[in-house]
Amino acid sequence: MKKVILSLLVIGFTMTSCGTKKKIAALEAKNKETQDLLNSATIKLNNCLTEKKAFADQIEYLKKNNTDLINSSKELTVLTSKGATNLEKSLESLKEKDLKINRLQDALTKKDSVTLALVTSLKREVGINDPDIKINVEKGVVFISIADNLLFKSGSYEVSSGAKDVLAKVAKVINSKPDFECMVEGHTDNVPFKSSVLLDNWDLSVKRSTSIVRVLQNDLGVDPKQLIPAGRSFYVPLVDNDSPANRQKNRRTKIIILPKIDQFYDMIEKEMKNLSKE
Template sequence: MINTRRILPITILLGGLLATSCVSNKKFTTLNGQYNELDGKYKALTAQYQQGQLDLTDSRAKVRSLEDQLENERRNNVTLKEAYLKLQNTLDNSIAQNSQGNVNISKLVDEINASNKYIQHLVNTKNKSDSLNMVLTNNLTRSLSREEMRDVDVQVLKGVVYISLSDNMLYKSGSYEISDKAGETLSKIAKIITDYKDYEVLIEGNTDTDPISKPNIRNNWDLSTLRASSVVQALQNTYGVDPKRLTAGGRGEYNPIADNSTANGKARNRRTQIIITPKLDQFMELIDKAPETK
């Protein structure tokens, strides 16, 4: 028969141990979680600290670099101040040694300003002339057909418009008379010349080196001049260009643009140039307006 008096205490003891064991496990689990959380925070703070150390080192390097730059600028500033003082002393000495007394700085500044305004005026005038030249050239080239452009070369060189016409298009063979097919091209050029009234027009004849054999033409000088004169008279009489703006000239064979030893070179040299330039008297008027200096 089982002794119940002995069994009961043992049962109570085992129950107590089990209860104690459960509470301890719960506390251990809680403490372990807290430890892991603190360990994670510790590692994060350690990483932040290490990054902070790196940033601090980098910042210190930058500060040292900026301090070096500042020191260099301070030295440069000292050098500039010394140079300024030397220049100031030189200027003071020059003014002191001037036998004419005090320098009228205001008048000198006015003269400099007047000269600057005049120079700017010349620059603006040149820019305006260059722009007009480009418009003139574009208007002319747009008005010419593709076939006409084969016999016409248009260039702007140093502010001057050069229209070069081949002799095959302008004249009858071996003659200074204007050909029929040149009429349409000359009419387009005449319109451009008429539209730009502030320009002088020089018609310049050029030949190759082959001698001319005509009873009424002595040499290439005559031929080049007669051809230029024919173009001038056509512009005046047929197309209404003011003759006061026109000049005819011949340069014979002495202004070649190609080698006269080849047929192609001779063909390029046989040309008549229409040279369009701003009026010389306008330029001289600008020169006369230059400010006087003392």
């Protein structure tokens, strides 16, 4: 009887032990499945958090970009307004410059006519028509250039007797413009000159100038207050002093009529009216 009971107990224990192992194995399998699900969920959660941060950063960037665009739009509006104003001012400035350019072009177009009018007036007034006497107008100043051979003998500063006829015509011009000043400039060639009285070409050019001034004053009645003697030696040649013919051109006396600017334009206006009548 005891053997039978003991056998039953062993059988019962064995059956119980087998059932427990199955349950443990099932539980372990369930635990592994749960752990796998947890790991998968954790990975998905981390991915979602990363994407959330990326979306948040993108939203912040878009907000900032939108704000910058709004500010830029406002600044662009201001700049556009300023640009329009500046453009308008620039156009006005260009119009003024165009007007000034047109006036300058008109003045340049008339320049030759004005110069011709003045030269014609002076030649008509004094009756000068000699190739050795040149009359030009430059920058509001009248230049009368007289060749050396009409005024002096070679190497001399004494005015020749025949020169007074030429100087009388020049005196007529000066006397007709009592408010003008007259500068008499002596010019020589570059051949060195020296005499018992004169030291060099400077002395010769100045002495010739003062000799002409004395003739204009003493013999031809020009007011001495209008006269200015000056000498330039050989330092302002017309051409190179490389031949006898060129040196002769450089030996000259230049008489410069110096009007005030308003007198100069009065003279121009008078002569232009004379030309319009012809």
